[in-house]
Amino acid sequence: MRTSLINEMPSVDWRVCVAPMMDLTDRHCRYFHRLITRRARLYTEMVSTGALVHGDVARHLDHDAAEHPLALQLGGNEPAELAHGARLAQAWGYDEVNLNCGCPSDRVQRGAFGACLMAEPQRVADGVKAMSDACTLPVTVKHRIGIDRIERYEFVRDFIGTVADAGCSVFIVHARNAWLDGLSPKDNREIPPLRYEIVHRLKREFPALTIVINGGLAGDEAIAAQLQQVDGVMIGREAYHHPWSMASWDHRFLGSDAPAPQREDVEAQMLAYLQALQARGVPWPTAARHMLGLWNGTPGARRWRQVWSNHRLKNEPVARVAALARAARLDAAASTALAA
Ligand SMILES: Cc1cc2nc3c(=O)[nH]c(=O)nc-3n(C[C@H](O)[C@H](O)[C@H](O)COP(=O)(O)O)c2cc1C
Numbered sequence: 001m002r003t004s005l006i007n008e009m010p011s012v013d014w015r016v017c018v019a020p021m022m023d024l025t026d027r028h029c030r031y032f033h034r035l036i037t038r039r040a041r042l043y044t045e046m047v048s049t050g051a052l053v054h055g056d057v058a059r060h061l062d063h064d065a066a067e068h069p070l071a072l073q074l075g076g077n078e079p080a081e082l083a084h085g086a087r088l089a090q091a092w093g094y095d096e097v098n099l100n101c102g103c104p105s106d107r108v109q110r111g112a113f114g115a116c117l118m119a120e121p122q123r124v125a126d127g128v129k130a131m132s133d134a135c136t137l138p139v140t141v142k143h144r145i146g147i148d149r150i151e152r153y154e155f156v157r158d159f160i161g162t163v164a165d166a167g168c169s170v171f172i173v174h175a176r177n178a179w180l181d182g183l184s185p186k187d188n189r190e191i192p193p194l195r196y197e198i199v200h201r202l203k204r205e206f207p208a209l210t211i212v213i214n215g216g217l218a219g220d221e222a223i224a225a226q227l228q229q230v231d232g233v234m235i236g237r238e239a240y241h242h243p244w245s246m247a248s249w250d251h252r253f254l255g256s257d258a259p260a261p262q263r264e265d266v267e268a269q270m271l272a273y274l275q276a277l278q279a280r281g282v283p284w285p286t287a288a289r290h291m292l293g294l295w296n297g298t299p300g301a302r303r304w305r306q307v308w309s310n311h312r313l314k315n316e317p318v319a320r321v322a323a324l325a326r327a328a329r330l331d332a333a334a335s336t337a338l339a340a
Contacts, residue, residue, distance in 0.1 A: 019236030028287030049076030071096035079130035101143035115178035125166035298330035
């Protein structure tokens with residue numbers, strides 16, 4: 001019985017995770033992130049169960065072996081379709097299948113999944129049960145602390161209680177409500193107030209569950225402080241926009257003794273990756289866009305970014321663009337040093 005999992009110890013596998021982000025955390029982005037952190041758990045963008053029933057499965061699920069540990073996030077509400085998605089997650093070699101109960105977008109609401117599922121815990125429980133029965137992967141749920149103006153702690157407590165009874169033992173909690181009445185997805189990641197104490201209380205009340213906190217967190221000190229209260233931390237925008245913030249994670253939080261990554265090496269490995277893509281006829285900017293923040297915070301970062309995002313260079317051999325970007329960065333850095 002999957003429910004026996006609930007009696008086990010919380011898992012350390014979710015200690016530091018990179019959030020699923022539509023249009024951002026595609027396979028190219030994850031490959032890049034994996035060069036910076038070898039151990040953090042990575043998530044796909046949300047893939048709707050409908051896309052896996054009717055669409056191009058390989059396009060949605062194919063990934064590089066280097067990306068593990070890797071979770072597939074599903075969006076859906078039909079147990080049979082969720083089971084199908086979970087089966088595919090296992091067949092394609094994912095390490096986890098996650099159900100999205102936090103997305104507030106209109107499109108997702110029209111499909112009656114995402115955050116609005118929090119109003120129907122039993123439906124989520126049925127979906128989780130169907131997924132658990134269909135695969136041997138951990139089935140996890142990502143959700144909010146409430147929807148609309150429901151601020152009561154008991155709402156999210158009862159949601160977790162019901163879904164845990166169906167066999168889910170890992171909950172990733174975005175520590176703000178989703179306001180489903182007219183706020184855009186972007187505003188819904190900024191305007192409803194963050195209430196970390198709700199997530200901490202969930203952990204105290206469900207000590208055997210793995211509780212991962214998400215929302216508005218940035219920097220190692222913030223992660224370390226949260227890990228005093230919960231089992232894991234999931235970082236989204238900060239990881240994407242300041243990717244080098246991930247460089248300390250393996251050593252500081254994930255038990256690695258390997259030497260810290262160097263930006264130069266990551267840049268060189270990305271160049272090899274982009275060259276391989278170009279050789280297969282894939283336009284390199286589709287992947288290079290994710291690494292624009294690599295040198296952020298160092299002299300010359302802006303010039304480097306400008307070269308990589310210059311549309312006039314998009315048909316150039318990628319090695320030439322890399323050489324131009326590097327020269328521009330070093331040049332700007334030298335000028336900064338001279339001026340200092
Ligand atoms: C561009 C963008 C796309 C997102 N897409 C998803 C998604 O597909 N699935 C999901 O569960 N959350 C999605 N989110 C929400 C993030 O996973 C995360 O919960 C949110 O950004 C708060 O974390 P942060 O403050 O660390 O960014 C998205 C966020 C952003 C910025």
